[in-house]
Amino acid sequence: MNAQWMPIFEKLKTWARVNSPWAIHFNSGSCNGCDIEILATLTPRYDLERFGVKLQGSPRHADILICTGPVTRQARERLLRTYEQMPEPRFVVAVGSCAISSGAFQNCYNVIGSIDEVIPVDAYIPGCPPRPEAIIDGLVKLLQHVSSSSKMEIAK
Amino acid sequence: MFSALKPILQILIFPAGLFLVASGIVVEWIDRKLVARLQNRVGPRWFQILADIVKLLAKEEILPSAANPWLFIGLPMIALAGCMTAALYVPLMGLSPAYSFSGDLIVTLYLLSLLTLSKGLAGWNTSSRFSLVGATRGLTQLFAYEAPFLLALLGPAIVAGSWQIDVIMQRNSSSWIILTQPIGFLVALIGLMGKLELPPFDAPEAETEIVAGAMTDYSGRGLAIFNIAKSVEFVIGLTLVAAFYLGGLNNPLEYLLKTFFILVVLIGLQTLLTRLRIDQTVGLWWRYGAILVLIQWMILIIWKESILL
């Protein structure tokens, strides 16, 4: 490939990825509080579709994995499999205090820990639960980071 | 030399190729934007669909181990190729079709059904639970909607006395068939929605039941191409219905207005209605759709015999 075209292609790819972040949602043991706030972001008042986010059903169609909840033993493997099924480039967002640090469930025997003990996390959105605006803010920050970071230069 | 170049340009740029993809993008954007507005939301930005396609093309393609790689890669291309070829026979942008021969209506409709057939085969090929159910549903729906759609388009063909799209359009350009064959128009619209698997007929892709249907295991390029093929088919379907029922498409302005009108009607129906179960869609349409169209035909034939239209 002509070396002159590469940077332009890369820029185009990055632009497309940042503007079309399809997401998939996974609950690995959450109390639902965060999940309903994530669902709320799709509704008219907050409308994530403005940012190009579409909630997908299949991990193979998604770029961002939005995770909630502390990781319970039973959910751990499903979380891993879901993550593995996602094609590159992929990003993980941990939503809620439980996802970040097990939150209120730190002493519970069936909780393994936070999401980043199982899969690499790119963005953390704290709150119990975080407001939809906070979730959108976190996602936007992730996208801004992606568009400016050097990670994209190494992407396939 | 130019005459040798002409078909290539026609395939690559206009009316097929880039122009077609661009119109597909525009139509899909209007669809998503209007649906969002009707749902009281803001909706996607103008470049959204383009970004979606580029992103998908740049994404890693994962080949399921159980799938035949030739089929996996080839089927989306077949789907797209079919739709692109069909574009050569329809009056896109209100201009005469690039190619025209007697009987091209039937050929075009066959080419259009390649999309559903490829999806069905692709679903079977990737052989995951969800794709199989999705593929089965898609093919079932194909049978239910393809026939009424075809019959509905044949109504104007009977009136014009020809099987050639260009000829049909010319002969009907003075009369708006929608007024004389309203049932046929209704059947054609619903048939189009069924073919394209638009809500409420999106059981084959029912996200809440079978994840993503036949497309569950596609990612990256394959998915992008299938999506483009779908929007292209949307454009061609709109063109055909507008050409036949809304008094022909004689110039670009008429084309834009008439296809936009039908698009808006379809979007309205999409937003207002709940998804039907697959047995309901098929049962409903196979019975009522076919009956309606046959009634329309009978009226037509009797009319044609007695009065010259």
Add this chain to the structure above:
Amino acid sequence: MNTIAALEQAEKLLTPWTKEAVRPESNRLDVTIAGLDLYACAAALKQEPWGYLSAFTGLDLGLEVGELEPLYPFCEGAAITTLRVRLPRQGGSVPTLYPLFPVASFFERELSEMFGIEVTGTPDPSRLFIPDDWPVNVYPLLKDFDPKVVQPRQADSPRSFQPQDGQTFYVPIGPQHPALKEPGHFEFTVDGEVIVGARMRLGYVHRGIEKATESQNWVQNLYLLERVCGICSHTHATAYVLGVERLAGVETPPRAQAIRELIAGLERIHSHLLWLGVSAHEAGFDTLFMYSWRDRETVMDILENLSGNRVNYSANIIGGVKFDIYPEHAKTIRQGLDFLEERIRHYLDIVTTDILFLQRTRGIGRISREEAAHLGLLGPTARASGVVRDVRIEAPYGPYSHYPVSIVTSEAGDLEARFVVRLKELFVTINTIRVIMDNLPESDLSVRVPRRIPAGETISRVEAPRGEVFYFIKSDGTDRPERIKVRTPSLCNWTAVLSKAVGSQLADAPLLIAGMDPCFSCNDRMITVKRLDGK
């Protein structure tokens, strides 16, 4: 009949097997019986009929006593009769109650996996909530359970279901699935589009909350229990504090009680609207989802105005509530309620007249009244089948005696009825909130409660949007509870889904599941799996 008479009747019924009968609280009767007599006693109660089986609880009486004590509470109105059995710590067993009460199957699995008590004759002895790779013979709710014994998962665990033979085709739904906002695993065996078998496995959200409560103090547990479920968090908190206040012997000030009921009403509104949207989404009616959630924002705003958070509003403290309702709030609340009432009327109209929506809901998943009572259903799912079961009415707790609600039922028992009952309940709720606001008593917001709660046991039953929430709280006089048992309504309602799924279309499955308004995080403090097709 009134509570005292009911308890006397129960006591009389159980006399042949009674070893010891005690009235620990004015509405409770505890009867200690021998394990072998359990079935006979349950049958006698069912025969009468006296009440319904509400939950099971297990108690570990400690290493010195060396015994376990499963409890079987039956509820008739406000009266609760608990059958108590003493078993040795190891090797104890009790007979199954499944033939009498199908819902007992779930409870029995929980009992076995948590305490190691064997239940003879239970139809499905497999694990409910405890994960597949949990070591055998380790029972979390025993006092000598050591979390270090259970190592985190290693490599691939065995699949929870064995793949079936090539003849049958099964469609898994979950744990990660667009239809489920929470993880749970259903496997539907299908023949074409018709479901011929249904199995489910929960436990993905099982965190081990009950055990955790034993190592935290009473105040910390409030915050933990609020998060059993984000949607009905206030209900859980209310059930907990009501029980603890009763043990501590304190009387919550009237204003606090009224505010509790008001917040519970607001929670019900937000929960039912949420459910409406999610069910519509399951059915493929996205427009309704968008509009109902847009309107739901009104009640979220009200809650945020009052409490500072949209979800997990944390209104309760042990002894009262944290915040007050000021006149400015009152105005916003009333305006919001007026708006919502009009919108809910509109949604009721849609749900009962939209032709295509009715095609997906009318006549589908019909459960008759007898079946509903037999299956032990709770909440709006039961009321939609005509069963009069609502804790706020049968056993009014706290403020509900001052501000009563009326019951909403339907005879149809199908999916449409479940929509209608929930929406109509909202009208009742809105009116109740208005009544409360018009009659808010003046008083303190809370009362001091000692750090150590006096020893004792109590049972607290509260009506969540999904049905009855059952709390059993035991204190040993210290600043930490000895045992807290939480039984949530979704656990009992699963039977409804599974029994109706077989024979239905695959496309109806998400709606059937959604129709009972499941809350996996509520019931996953425990695990349940059930097989339906008898194979």
